[in-house]
Amino acid sequence: MNIIIKHRSRGRIRVQMDQPRMSLEQADLLERYLQKLPQVTRVVVHERTRCAIVEYQGSQTNIIQAFRCFSYQKEGLCPSVSSSRTLNRTYEEKLVGMVMSKAAVSLFLPAPFRAVYTVLRSLPYLVRGIRRILRGQLYVEVLDALSIGISLIRGDFSTASSVRFLLGLGELLDEWTHKKSVSDLAQSMSLNIDRVWLKTPGGDVLMPLSEIRAGDQVRVRMGGLIPLDGVIAEGEVMVNQASLTGESIPVPKRTGMTVYAGTVVEEGECVIQAASQSGGSRYDKIVAMIEQSESMKSTAESRAADLADKLVPYTLAGSFLTFLLTRTVSRALSVLMVDFSCALKLAMPLAVLSAMREASGFHVTVKGGKYLEAVAQADTVVFDKTGTLTHACPVVAGVIPFDGRDEADMLRLAACLEEHFPHSMANAVVHAARERGLSHEEMHSRVEYIVAHGIVSEVNGQRVVIGSAHFVFEDENCAVPEGEQARYNALPDQYSHLYLAIGGVLSAVVCISDPLRPEAGTVIRRLRKLGIRRVVMLTGDSERTAAAIAAQVGVDEYHAEILPEDKANFVEEERAKGHTIIMIGDGINDSPALSKANVGIAISDGAAIAREVADITIAADDLSELVSLRCLANRLSGRIHFNYRFVVGFNGSLIALGALGVLPPATSAMLHNLSTLGISLQSMTNLLETE
Numbered sequence: 001m002n003i004i005i006k007h008r009s010r011g012r013i014r015v016q017m018d019q020p021r022m023s024l025e026q027a028d029l030l031e032r033y034l035q036k037l038p039q040v041t042r043v044v045v046h047e048r049t050r051c052a053i054v055e056y057q058g059s060q061t062n063i064i065q066a067f068r069c070f071s072y073q074k075e076g077l078c079p080s081v082s083s084s085r086t087l088n089r090t091y092e093e094k095l096v097g098m099v100m101s102k103a104a105v106s107l108f109l110p111a112p113f114r115a116v117y118t119v120l121r122s123l124p125y126l127v128r129g130i131r132r133i134l135r136g137q138l139y140v141e142v143l144d145a146l147s148i149g150i151s152l153i154r155g156d157f158s159t160a161s162s163v164r165f166l167l168g169l170g171e172l173l174d175e176w177t178h179k180k181s182v183s184d185l186a187q188s189m190s191l192n193i194d195r196v197w198l199k200t201p202g203g204d205v206l207m208p209l210s211e212i213r214a215g216d217q218v219r220v221r222m223g224g225l226i227p228l229d230g231v232i233a234e235g236e237v238m239v240n241q242a243s244l245t246g247e248s249i250p251v252p253k254r255t256g257m258t259v260y261a262g263t264v265v266e267e268g269e270c271v272i273q274a275a276s277q278s279g280g281s282r283y284d285k286i287v288a289m290i291e292q293s294e295s296m297k298s299t300a301e302s303r304a305a306d307l308a309d310k311l312v313p314y315t316l317a318g319s320f321l322t323f324l325l326t327r328t329v330s331r332a333l334s335v336l337m338v339d340f341s342c343a344l345k346l347a348m349p350l351a352v353l354s355a356m357r358e359a360s361g362f363h364v365t366v367k368g369g370k371y372l373e374a375v376a377q378a379d380t381v382v383f384d385k386t387g388t389l390t391h392a393c394p395v396v397a398g399v400i401p402f403d404g405r406d407e408a409d410m411l412r413l414a415a416c417l418e419e420h421f422p423h424s425m426a427n428a429v430v431h432a433a434r435e436r437g438l439s440h441e442e443m444h445s446r447v448e449y450i451v452a453h454g455i456v457s458e459v460n461g462q463r464v465v466i467g468s469a470h471f472v473f474e475d476e477n478c479a480v481p482e483g484e485q486a487r488y489n490a491l492p493d494q495y496s497h498l499y500l501a502i503g504g505v506l507s508a509v510v511c512i513s514d515p516l517r518p519e520a521g522t523v524i525r526r527l528r529k530l531g532i533r534r535v536v537m538l539t540g541d542s543e544r545t546a547a548a549i550a551a552q553v554g555v556d557e558y559h560a561e562i563l564p565e566d567k568a569n570f571v572e573e574e575r576a577k578g579h580t581i582i583m584i585g586d587g588i589n590d591s592p593a594l595s596k597a598n599v600g601i602a603i604s605d606g607a608a609i610a611r612e613v614a615d616i617t618i619a620a621d622d623l624s625e626l627v628s629l630r631c632l633a634n635r636l637s638g639r640i641h642f643n644y645r646f647v648v649g650f651n652g653s654l655i656a657l658g659a660l661g662v663l664p665p666a667t668s669a670m671l672h673n674l675s676t677l678g679i680s681l682q683s684m685t686n687l688l689e690t691e
Contacts, residue, residue: 001070006051013063014053022047024086026072037066047085091176098172102165118161122148125164138312146316147333147665154329162666169673196220196227199271212274221269228261228274235270239263315655322659333665334658347643347676351683355636358686362628363604363619371615374598376633377580381524381532381626382571382593384585385539385546388603388623389553390514394425396432397495397513402488402506403481410508412438414500417455417466420447425498425512462503472499472506480506494548514545520553523623530630534579538567538593568592584626601626628688635687643679650675 002018017030027047034043034054039062042055056063105117129145132138144167151160198207199217209227212218217233220226226239236254240263253259259272315335323332352369359366366372383389399414401407415433418426448456454467456476465476472478478501480488488506491497495511524535537558539546546560559570571581571593583590583597594600594614602614618625654671657663663671 001067003064003067005064008060011057012053012055013060014051015067017050017052019050022050024089028085029072030070033070034066037063039063087176091172094172095169095176098165098169105161114161115157118157118164119152122152122160122164125167138316140312143312143315146319147669150329150333151665159330159333159665163669167669167673214274216274218272218274219269220265220272222265222267224265226259226261226263226265226272228272230259230272230275232257232259233271233273235268237268237270238266240266318655318659326659326661328661330665331659331661334661334663334668335655347647347679347683348640350680351636351639351643354684355632355687358688359629359632362625362632364625364629364632365617367615371599372633372636374580375582375616375629376637378582378598379532380534380536380574380579381527381582381584382536382538382567382574382597383555384567384583384590384593385537385541385549386514387586388584389520389537389549390516394428394496394512394514396428397492397511400487400491400509400511402484402508403502405502405507407508408436408438410500411436411510413459413464413502414466414498414508414510417447417457417464420455425496428512429498429510459502464500464502466498466500469497469499472501476501476504478504478506493544494552496542496545514541514549516549516552517623519623523626524554526627527630530627530634532630536570538562538570564590564592568596571596601629632687639683639687643683646679647675 003015004018005013005015007014022045024047027045030052031043031045034040034045034052037056039056039058040054041057043052045052052067054063105114109117125141125148126145128141129143129149132141132145148160148163148167151157151163195206196209196212197204197219198212199219204219212228218227218230220237222237232253232255234255236252239251239253239259253270258275259270319332319335322335323329326332349369352372355372356366356369359372396411399407399411401410411429411433415430415438418429454465454471457464465472465478478499484506488509491509492511495513498510498512499506500508500510527535534557535555537546537550537553537555539549539558539560540562541549541560543560546558550558559566562570567585567590571583574581575596575598581597582599582601583593584601584603585591585594586603590602594602599616600614601616601618604617604619616629618629651672654663654668654675658665658668
């Protein structure tokens, strides 16, 4: 791309694209390209002037080179049709058109024609109000119809026109802010991919993602975003799955392995065979989820809507009473101009939508506003242990030799046996031997694996067994070496134990730990400071292991050796006692409890069914996101209460001033609409910007 440098200074440059015009799609594409550059801190692209303003760190030469390397065709990406830029342009044009139309009618249309025009444009408001009355519903549409209708009957076409214009302006701004909030949330979750490279016999072809079908093969190069779920058909790559699992370290993916949409190819190049049709359907699912989340209104949202409608009869009564006391129609109209419905019904959902969008920036996906409210109200947090408080990846914490054996030799022998049966604990043993540089050539003549018990082999003519205490001591009748019972009794409780015996005598105990997340204790302490009164840990692990973990992280209570149904029953019983419960888990066995809790939170790399059942999903790499979620929910609750106070107080003041004759009807309507817009915009700002 050719550019013209218009202005440059340290850390900032403004350039103009050397092209006759720039479309909205091109501006979106260029802006997104520049935002991805690591040295860029802020970028704004103006499509009308074809200019881009870039704030950056480092060398200006790199920024200029990035512009020169950019090509709309090379990127192969297009923004979705509902991008914020397109949405804003659409409503900007509507707003300008509305204002210009009002000005033209007022300045150039003769009075009789202005009156006819006002009546015609007022008919939709009158019809809506009449329909509400016929249905027996005293909603805000009735107030609008009465204020316009009374002005028309009095022959005050100027007031009727101003009120109609302000109502239309308010509706347009309300619709604009609401759609922008929904669009921002959808954009934060969308992949923003429109075209991909389809592999064909004649070579790679750039195709719309919406036209890709199951079985089609798509090529993704280094640095590219994987656009759909599928299986690698060709190539070997390193994939960054942080957006999906929270893992910061790229994982290798080879032919036949599954990859997921939204992950990034960091090294290599591959061809992916699509598992199902994608493209536009993915965006449709995102929008559908947002629409569904909007239907999951929080209690505060529902209460706001109900209150707004319940206040309409009081506004009507106030207007009628004002007329009776003052015998002044304009004062009564000033009261009618103000209603609580717009601000209450708009500001509350916008606050919730904005909080959901902000949560996505912390790698937290919230499925509905009511769950944020429940997070703020929760007094009890229930953690699963494995995979939640711990990493669910066993590691060898140490090897304790017995019978005069050498620690390294025992680990080498254990790895030699365990490498044939790669379950999680076996993998931990093999990995530990590899880390210590212990090569383990085949020393055994045969290996027999006894399911759920252990391994039997023969080394140098001696029977060797490795497995659980039950298997080694009860089934195999092995014994603790004479004089070492005290050492055996002192085995550390916080670990799981793998017992190795040679010739019927205990030779070593391999201590296996499920590493505790380093941030777990800190997170629990911070949650308590944020109002959580009780923290519980549930696990199917042994009492010994559970007690050790519970002591390390500082939970208030724990329950060990319990089944999935026991977890669900515990949550249900606590709810019956009046507690508001947050349940956090990652496995299939946690799913019943997740569904029973007021809020179920799943770890993103956990079982698919757990993520499906859960109300909120957090990334896998850091439990600190729970603290951010609680802070966000608390701040949202505070914002909603502030909105209530402001809307009722400000609009109540307008009603009082209108009744006293201080404010004319048109001014009341203008101030009411401006306050609605202001509280709506304030509700869309970030809650944790100072965190």
